[in-house]
Amino acid sequence: MPAKIIDGKELARRTREQLAVTVAELTETFGSAPGLAAILVGDDAASETYVRTKRRQATECGIRSTAHRLAGDTTEADLLEVVRGLNADDAVDAILVQLPLPRHIAIRRVLDSVLPYKDVDGFHSRNAGLLAVGQAETVPCTPRGCLALLRDTHGDDEAGRLGKLAGQHAVVVGRSSIVGRPMAALLTAENCTVTLAHSRTRNLPEVCQQADVLVAAVGRPEMVRGEWVRPGATVIDVGINRVERDGVSRLVGDVAFDEASEIAGAITPVPGGVGPMTVAYLLHNTVELYRRRRAGESGSG
Ligand code: GUN
Numbered sequence: 001m002p003a004k005i006i007d008g009k010e011l012a013r014r015t016r017e018q019l020a021v022t023v024a025e026l027t028e029t030f031g032s033a034p035g036l037a038a039i040l041v042g043d044d045a046a047s048e049t050y051v052r053t054k055r056r057q058a059t060e061c062g063i064r065s066t067a068h069r070l071a072g073d074t075t076e077a078d079l080l081e082v083v084r085g086l087n088a089d090d091a092v093d094a095i096l097v098q099l100p101l102p103r104h105i106a107i108r109r110v111l112d113s114v115l116p117y118k119d120v121d122g123f124h125s126r127n128a129g130l131l132a133v134g135q136a137e138t139v140p141c142t143p144r145g146c147l148a149l150l151r152d153t154h155g156d157d158e159a160g161r162l163g164k165l166a167g168q169h170a171v172v173v174g175r176s177s178i179v180g181r182p183m184a185a186l187l188t189a190e191n192c193t194v195t196l197a198h199s200r201t202r203n204l205p206e207v208c209q210q211a212d213v214l215v216a217a218v219g220r221p222e223m224v225r226g227e228w229v230r231p232g233a234t235v236i237d238v239g240i241n242r243v244e245r246d247g248v249s250r251l252v253g254d255v256a257f258d259e260a261s262e263i264a265g266a267i268t269p270v271p272g273g274v275g276p277m278t279v280a281y282l283l284h285n286t287v288e289l290y291r292r293r294r295a296g297e298s299g300s301g
Helices: 008-030 045-060 076-088 107-111 125-132 141-153 180-189 204-209 274-294
Strands: 035-041 064-070 094-097 169-173 193-197 213-216 234-237 241-245 248-252
Touching (some): 008 045, 008 141, 035 274, 125 180, 141 180, 169 180, 169 204, 180 193
Parallel strands (some): 035 094, 213 234
Antiparallel strands (some): 241 248
16 A cells, blocks of 8 residues: 655644744734744755745745855864854854855854854754753754654654653664654653664665664665565654756655655655754744743853
C-alpha cells in the first residue's frame, strides 16, 4: 500500500497560525513585537531564498525582521562586529546567521559570538550542550520541525505528552551539528532507541532496514533507496538537493521518493515536507526567546 504523504506545508501553516495569535497577545502585553535579525554573508542563491522566505513569514506572524547583508569578502572581524551590534541591540530578540558562511570565516567562532539567549538557531555551543545533556533551551529549527512532524504523524500532541514515539527504533542518517546530532538528541529525549548513522557506517542499508523511524539528513540526492526502508516505517527526508534530470532542474530529497513511498507507512515529500517546518520553528524559537527575555528568565533585562 502506498505511504501516507506527510503534509509539512499544512502543519507549518497551522503552527504559524497559532504563533500569530501568540505574537499578537504578547505584543499587546509587552508593547513591542518580537524582533528577528538575519545576517547573510555573500550571495549564495539558496541562502537568499531561505532568508527571504523566513523574513516574509516572520512579518506575516507579526514579528519584526531586519536583514544584514554583507559582501562575500567580509572579514571575520567585521562579521563579529555586526553580531556584537545585534547582541547589544535591545530591539533584537533573535539573531540568525545564515549558513553556509564563506570558507575564510571560522563558523564556530561566529556561532559562539551570538549571545546564547539570542541564538534563534540553537547553534551556540552552550545551547548544543544543553540539548545533549537533556536540558534543552533553544533547539535547532530543522530537527525540531522534524520532531513536530513525527509527533503529528504518530498521533501524539505537540508537546509529546502521550509519548507515542517511546520505544521506537529511530535511525538518523547524517551527523551534522545542524540536523543529525540534535535530531538524535531530541529522539533520545522522546524515549526512542536511537542509532546515529553516517557515511562511514558499515552495512548502512541493513541499519536503515531496522528503523521504525528513518530520518535522512545526508545531503546526497536520493541516496536512501526504497529497499533500505522497513515496510510501514515513517520516513522523514531532510534533504533539499537541486539536480538536473532530462535537462530540467528539480528538487529531490535524500530519499528516492518514488521507491520509498511504495514501502514506507508515511513519508515526507520534497518540497513540502521538512522545509516549511524549519521556517515555522524558526518563528517559534524567535517568540520563545522574546518571551524569555521579557519574563527576565535570561537575566538579560
Ligand atoms: N543553513 C541551512 N540550514 C540552516 C538553518 O537551519 N539555519 C541557518 N542559520 N542556516 C542554515
